Amino acid sequence: MLLEYGAKNFLSFNEGIQVSFRLNSNCPESISKGKNYTNVLCVKGANGSGKTNVLKILNFLDEFCCNSFSKKPDEEIECKSFFNNNEPIDFYIEFAIDKIEFRYELTLTKKNVLNETLFKKNKRTTKVLERKNNKIEYNSSEYDDVKIIKLRSNASIISTANQYEIKILDPIYKFFKSIITNIKFNFSNENIGNALISDISEIYYENQEIFNFSKDMIYKSDLGINNIEIIKNEDENNKSRYFPVFSYSLNNKNYFLTFAEQSSGTKSLFNQLWVYKNALTDGGILVLDEFDINLHSHLLPLLINLFDNESINKNDTQIIFTTHNTEIMDSLSKYRLFLVNKENNESFGYRVDEISGDMIRNERPISPIYNEGKIGGIPKI
Amino acid sequence: MSKFKNSKKDTFLSTIIQESLESEKNNLSVRCKFNFSYMDFSQEAGQSFEEWTKDELEKLLHKLKNYTENSLSYWQNQRVGAGNNTVLEVYKSFPKKSDFIHPKYIPHEVWWSRFRLESSVRLVGFILPSEYKNKKHPREDLYFDHNTFYIVFLDRDHRFYKMDHK
Numbered sequence: 001m002l003l004e005y006g007a008k009n010f011l012s013f014n015e016g017i018q019v020s021f022r023l024n025s026n027c028p029e030s031i032s033k034g035k036n037y038t039n040v041l042c043v044k045g046a047n048g049s050g051k052t053n054v055l056k057i058l059n060f061l062d063e064f065c066c067n068s069f070s071k072k073p074d075e076e077i078e079c080k081s082f083f084n085n086n087e088p089i090d091f092y093i094e095f096a097i098d099k100i101e102f103r104y105e106l107t108l109t110k111k112n113v114l115n116e117t118l119f120k121k122n123k124r125t126t127k128v129l130e131r132k133n134n135k136i137e138y139n140s141s142e143y144d145d146v147k148i149i150k151l152r153s154n155a156s157i158i159s160t161a162n163q164y165e166i167k168i169l170d171p172i173y174k175f176f177k178s179i180i181t182n183i184k185f186n187f188s189n190e191n192i193g194n195a196l197i198s199d200i201s202e203i204y205y206e207n208q209e210i211f212n213f214s215k216d217m218i219y220k221s222d223l224g225i226n227n228i229e230i231i232k233n234e235d236e237n238n239k240s241r242y243f244p245v246f247s248y249s250l251n252n253k254n255y256f257l258t259f260a261e262q263s264s265g266t267k268s269l270f271n272q273l274w275v276y277k278n279a280l281t282d283g284g285i286l287v288l289d290e291f292d293i294n295l296h297s298h299l300l301p302l303l304i305n306l307f308d309n310e311s312i313n314k315n316d317t318q319i320i321f322t323t324h325n326t327e328i329m330d331s332l333s334k335y336r337l338f339l340v341n342k343e344n345n346e347s348f349g350y351r352v353d354e355i356s357g358d359m360i361r362n363e364r365p366i367s368p369i370y371n372e373g374k375i376g377g378i379p380k381i
Numbered sequence: 382m383s384k385f386k387n388s389k390k391d392t393f394l395s396t397i398i399q400e401s402l403e404s405e406k407n408n409l410s411v412r413c414k415f416n417f418s419y420m421d422f423s424q425e426a427g428q429s430f431e432e433w434t435k436d437e438l439e440k441l442l443h444k445l446k447n448y449t450e451n452s453l454s455y456w457q458n459q460r461v462g463a464g465n466n467t468v469l470e471v472y473k474s475f476p477k478k479s480d481f482i483h484p485k486y487i488p489h490e491v492w493w494s495r496f497r498l499e500s501s502v503r504l505v506g507f508i509l510p511s512e513y514k515n516k517k518h519p520r521e522d523l524y525f526d527h528n529t530f531y532i533v534f535l536d537r538d539h540r541f542y543k544m545d546h547k
Contacts, residue, residue: 006385016385090384341393348390357399358407375397 002179002285002318003037003101005093007057012050012347014082016090019043019054019338020351021318027335027353028362038336039307041320042328043349044370045340046379050347051322054340055183058287058320061093062179064106065172069152069159076110077154082346088114097171101125104158104172112153118143118172131157143168178284180275182291197259201242203274205230209281214273221299222266224248244270264294276306283315289322297325304328330365337366339377350376413453414529415445419487419506426480426541427505427534437502437537444498453508453528461497469530470495471508472542480540481505487533495541496530505534505541 006018021041023032032038045051060079068077081089091106101121107114118129130138134151145166151157158176161169204211215228227247235241246257246266259267272291279286286307292300300323306312307319329337334352341348352360355375360366369375400407422429430438448456448468456469471494475483491507498504513525534541 006382008385013387015387015389017387018382018385092382092385341389343389343393346389348387348393350390350394355394355397357397358401358404359398361401361403376393 001037001096001316002058002320003094003096005057005061006091008090009081009085009087010060010089010091011053011056011080012082012342012345013053014346015348017054017057017347017349019057019320019349021320023335028333031333031335033310039313039316039318040304040332040336041318041338042332042336043320043322043338043340044324044326044329045322045349045377046342049340049342049377050349051340052183052289053347054338054349055181055287055289055320055322057091058093058179058285059181059183061091061104061106062176062181062287065104065156065158065176066162067159068155069163071154073152073154075154077108077113079108079110081109095175097175102172102175106156113151113156116157129157178282179287180279180284181287181289182272182275183287183289197244198242200271200274201230201244202240204244205232205242207274210274210277213277214270217273217302218266218269220302221269221296222263225266226254228270265296265299268294269299276303279317279319280306280313280315283317286317286319286321288319290324291321292323292325297327300325300328301331304332326367326371329367329370333362334360334366339375341376411452411455411528412449413451413456414449414526416529416531419484419531419533420535421484421533422535424481424534426536426538428537429535433535433537441498441504444496448496448530453530456496466497468497470497470542473510476542478543480543481534481536484533491531494530495536501537501539503536503539503541504530504532505536506530506532 002021004018004020004022006016007013008016010017019041021037023036023038043051043054064077064079079089081087086109088107088109092103094101094103096102103119103121103125105115105117105119112133113131114133116131117127119125120128126140127138128140129143129146130136131151134153136146136149136151136157139146145168146157146161149157149160149164149166151160158169158173162173204214211230218228219225225246226249229245229247230242231245232240232242244259246259246262248255248257259270262270275286292303304319307317334355337352338349339352352366352375359369359374366375370377402409421427433441453469457467457471459468460466461468471492473492475493487507490510492510493505493507495506496504508530509525509527511527514527516525517523518525
């Protein structure tokens with residue numbers, strides 16, 4: 001369970017950015033559902049404000065903590081500081097695993113890791129592991145196994161421990177592994193290749209539960225489609241190929257159309273719904289940048305509901321997403337909205353419930369106030 | 382964690398307006414208003430703005446500003462000067478003993494009143510009777526306003542309600 005995270009001197013953030021999923025007692029029960037964290041967080045901001053960078057923090061931490069060991073030892077760390085300055089970049093992330101809270105802190109440059117620290121909260125927060133440069137500076141007795149690790153300057157201790165098959169850091173590794181992002185691959189890409197369509201179709205072909213879930217959502221959003229079938233055949237190299245066929249009913253007769261003939265919205269849903277179902281099944285954190293770009297604004301609440309509705313989201317999956325949809329703000333409320341602004345080319349962000357005073361009231365819509373530019377996060381035109 | 386604080390965020394958030402019309406502490410609806418459109422400068426007992434000195438006019442404006450911070454009913458209960466005088470006195474009917482006369486254009490139902498400015502200086506006018514509370518004018522879609530003082534006379538020499546000090 002992701003509770004909060006942040007960074008400093010990262011991409012467009014010169015000073016710090018802190019993003020919290022935590023909910024306090026001021027949050028109405030209808031939003032919190034009795035929990036002290038949210039499953040849904042929406043990030044909004046003008047074009048170029050840095051809202052995607054808010055998601056890139058998670059994308060980087062996921063990559064670094066899971067895959068950095070597989071990089072070549074002399075490879076640079078793929079992490080950009082504010083306008084490429086030479087100062088270290090800082091990150092932190094707080095999360096809960098089986099109700100135990102952890103805090104992971106990371107300081108690095110492109111060249112090397114300066115510090116990695118893990119804290120564990122058992123009644124009080126205590127440091128359990130600390131790495132400085134390529135040396136383990138401290139570990140609690142519980143983490144003695146990590147002593148055998150030979151640290152590399154461009155690799156995380158978590159990724160490295162996973163390669164060493166050290167069990168004590170397994171839950172931490174799995175937490176980072178459960179972060180799924182579309183930062184590198186946009187679901188809505190019109191030019192998505194046939195190979196990828198075949199891969200996605202294969203997932204649907206092989207897994208009926210995922211396919212049924214996705215079909216159901218597509219039927220709900222496209223009034224014309226009455227069936228989707230995945231066809232399997234073989235190409236000239238005897239390699240299996242998969243593609244979908246969409247069926248439409250007209251005057252009691254069925255007509256069939258290809259993927260290419262579908263609307264942008266249907267294509268987008270077909271491309272991404274399997275990811276949602278997987279996330280809902282496995283738990284974890286979905287990090288989605290403008291995933292609704294080709295979807296009608298009325299579809300967004302339907303997708304958000306997958307994560308907000310406890311009877312559907314049984315594994316406590318979380319979603320953080322950027323969108324230009326404004327209507328969604330009113331149903332999300334101030335506790336689940338994060339705005340990003342930019343001043344003098346520096347981004348800064350805040351959750352809307354951090355705004356003190358009486359402008360945002362629990363029972364009133366936020367979108368009119370937002371659209372008037374009174375709480376930031378909109379383009380200055 | 383202080384390392385991840387952001388001064389630009391703190392500055393921006395501190396500039397966001399705190400108040401709204403329906404805030405718990407907002408008392409905009411309570412604050413009284415003054416209306417000048419019924420003023421009568423024609424009577425010998427009163428004065429026009431031109432007859433008041435700059436100093437007197439400045440004092441008047443400062444007093445008005447101060448009075449508009451509260452409701453008319455608040456000023457009706459604020460004691461001032463000797464005896465049982467209040468800042469806003471509501472006589473209801475036009476005083477029998479007065480150097481002024483009831484201007485014809487002022488509705489007959491109004492409650493004549495006065496604000497005390499200082500020693501013998503009074504701001505004479507009227508408020509609306511309580512039975513017009515929450516009522517609309519039959520032709521206009523607007524409510525009669527019970528928190529407005531309609532100024533009629535500038536009474537520098539206390540000649541409106543002549544029994545006041547007697």
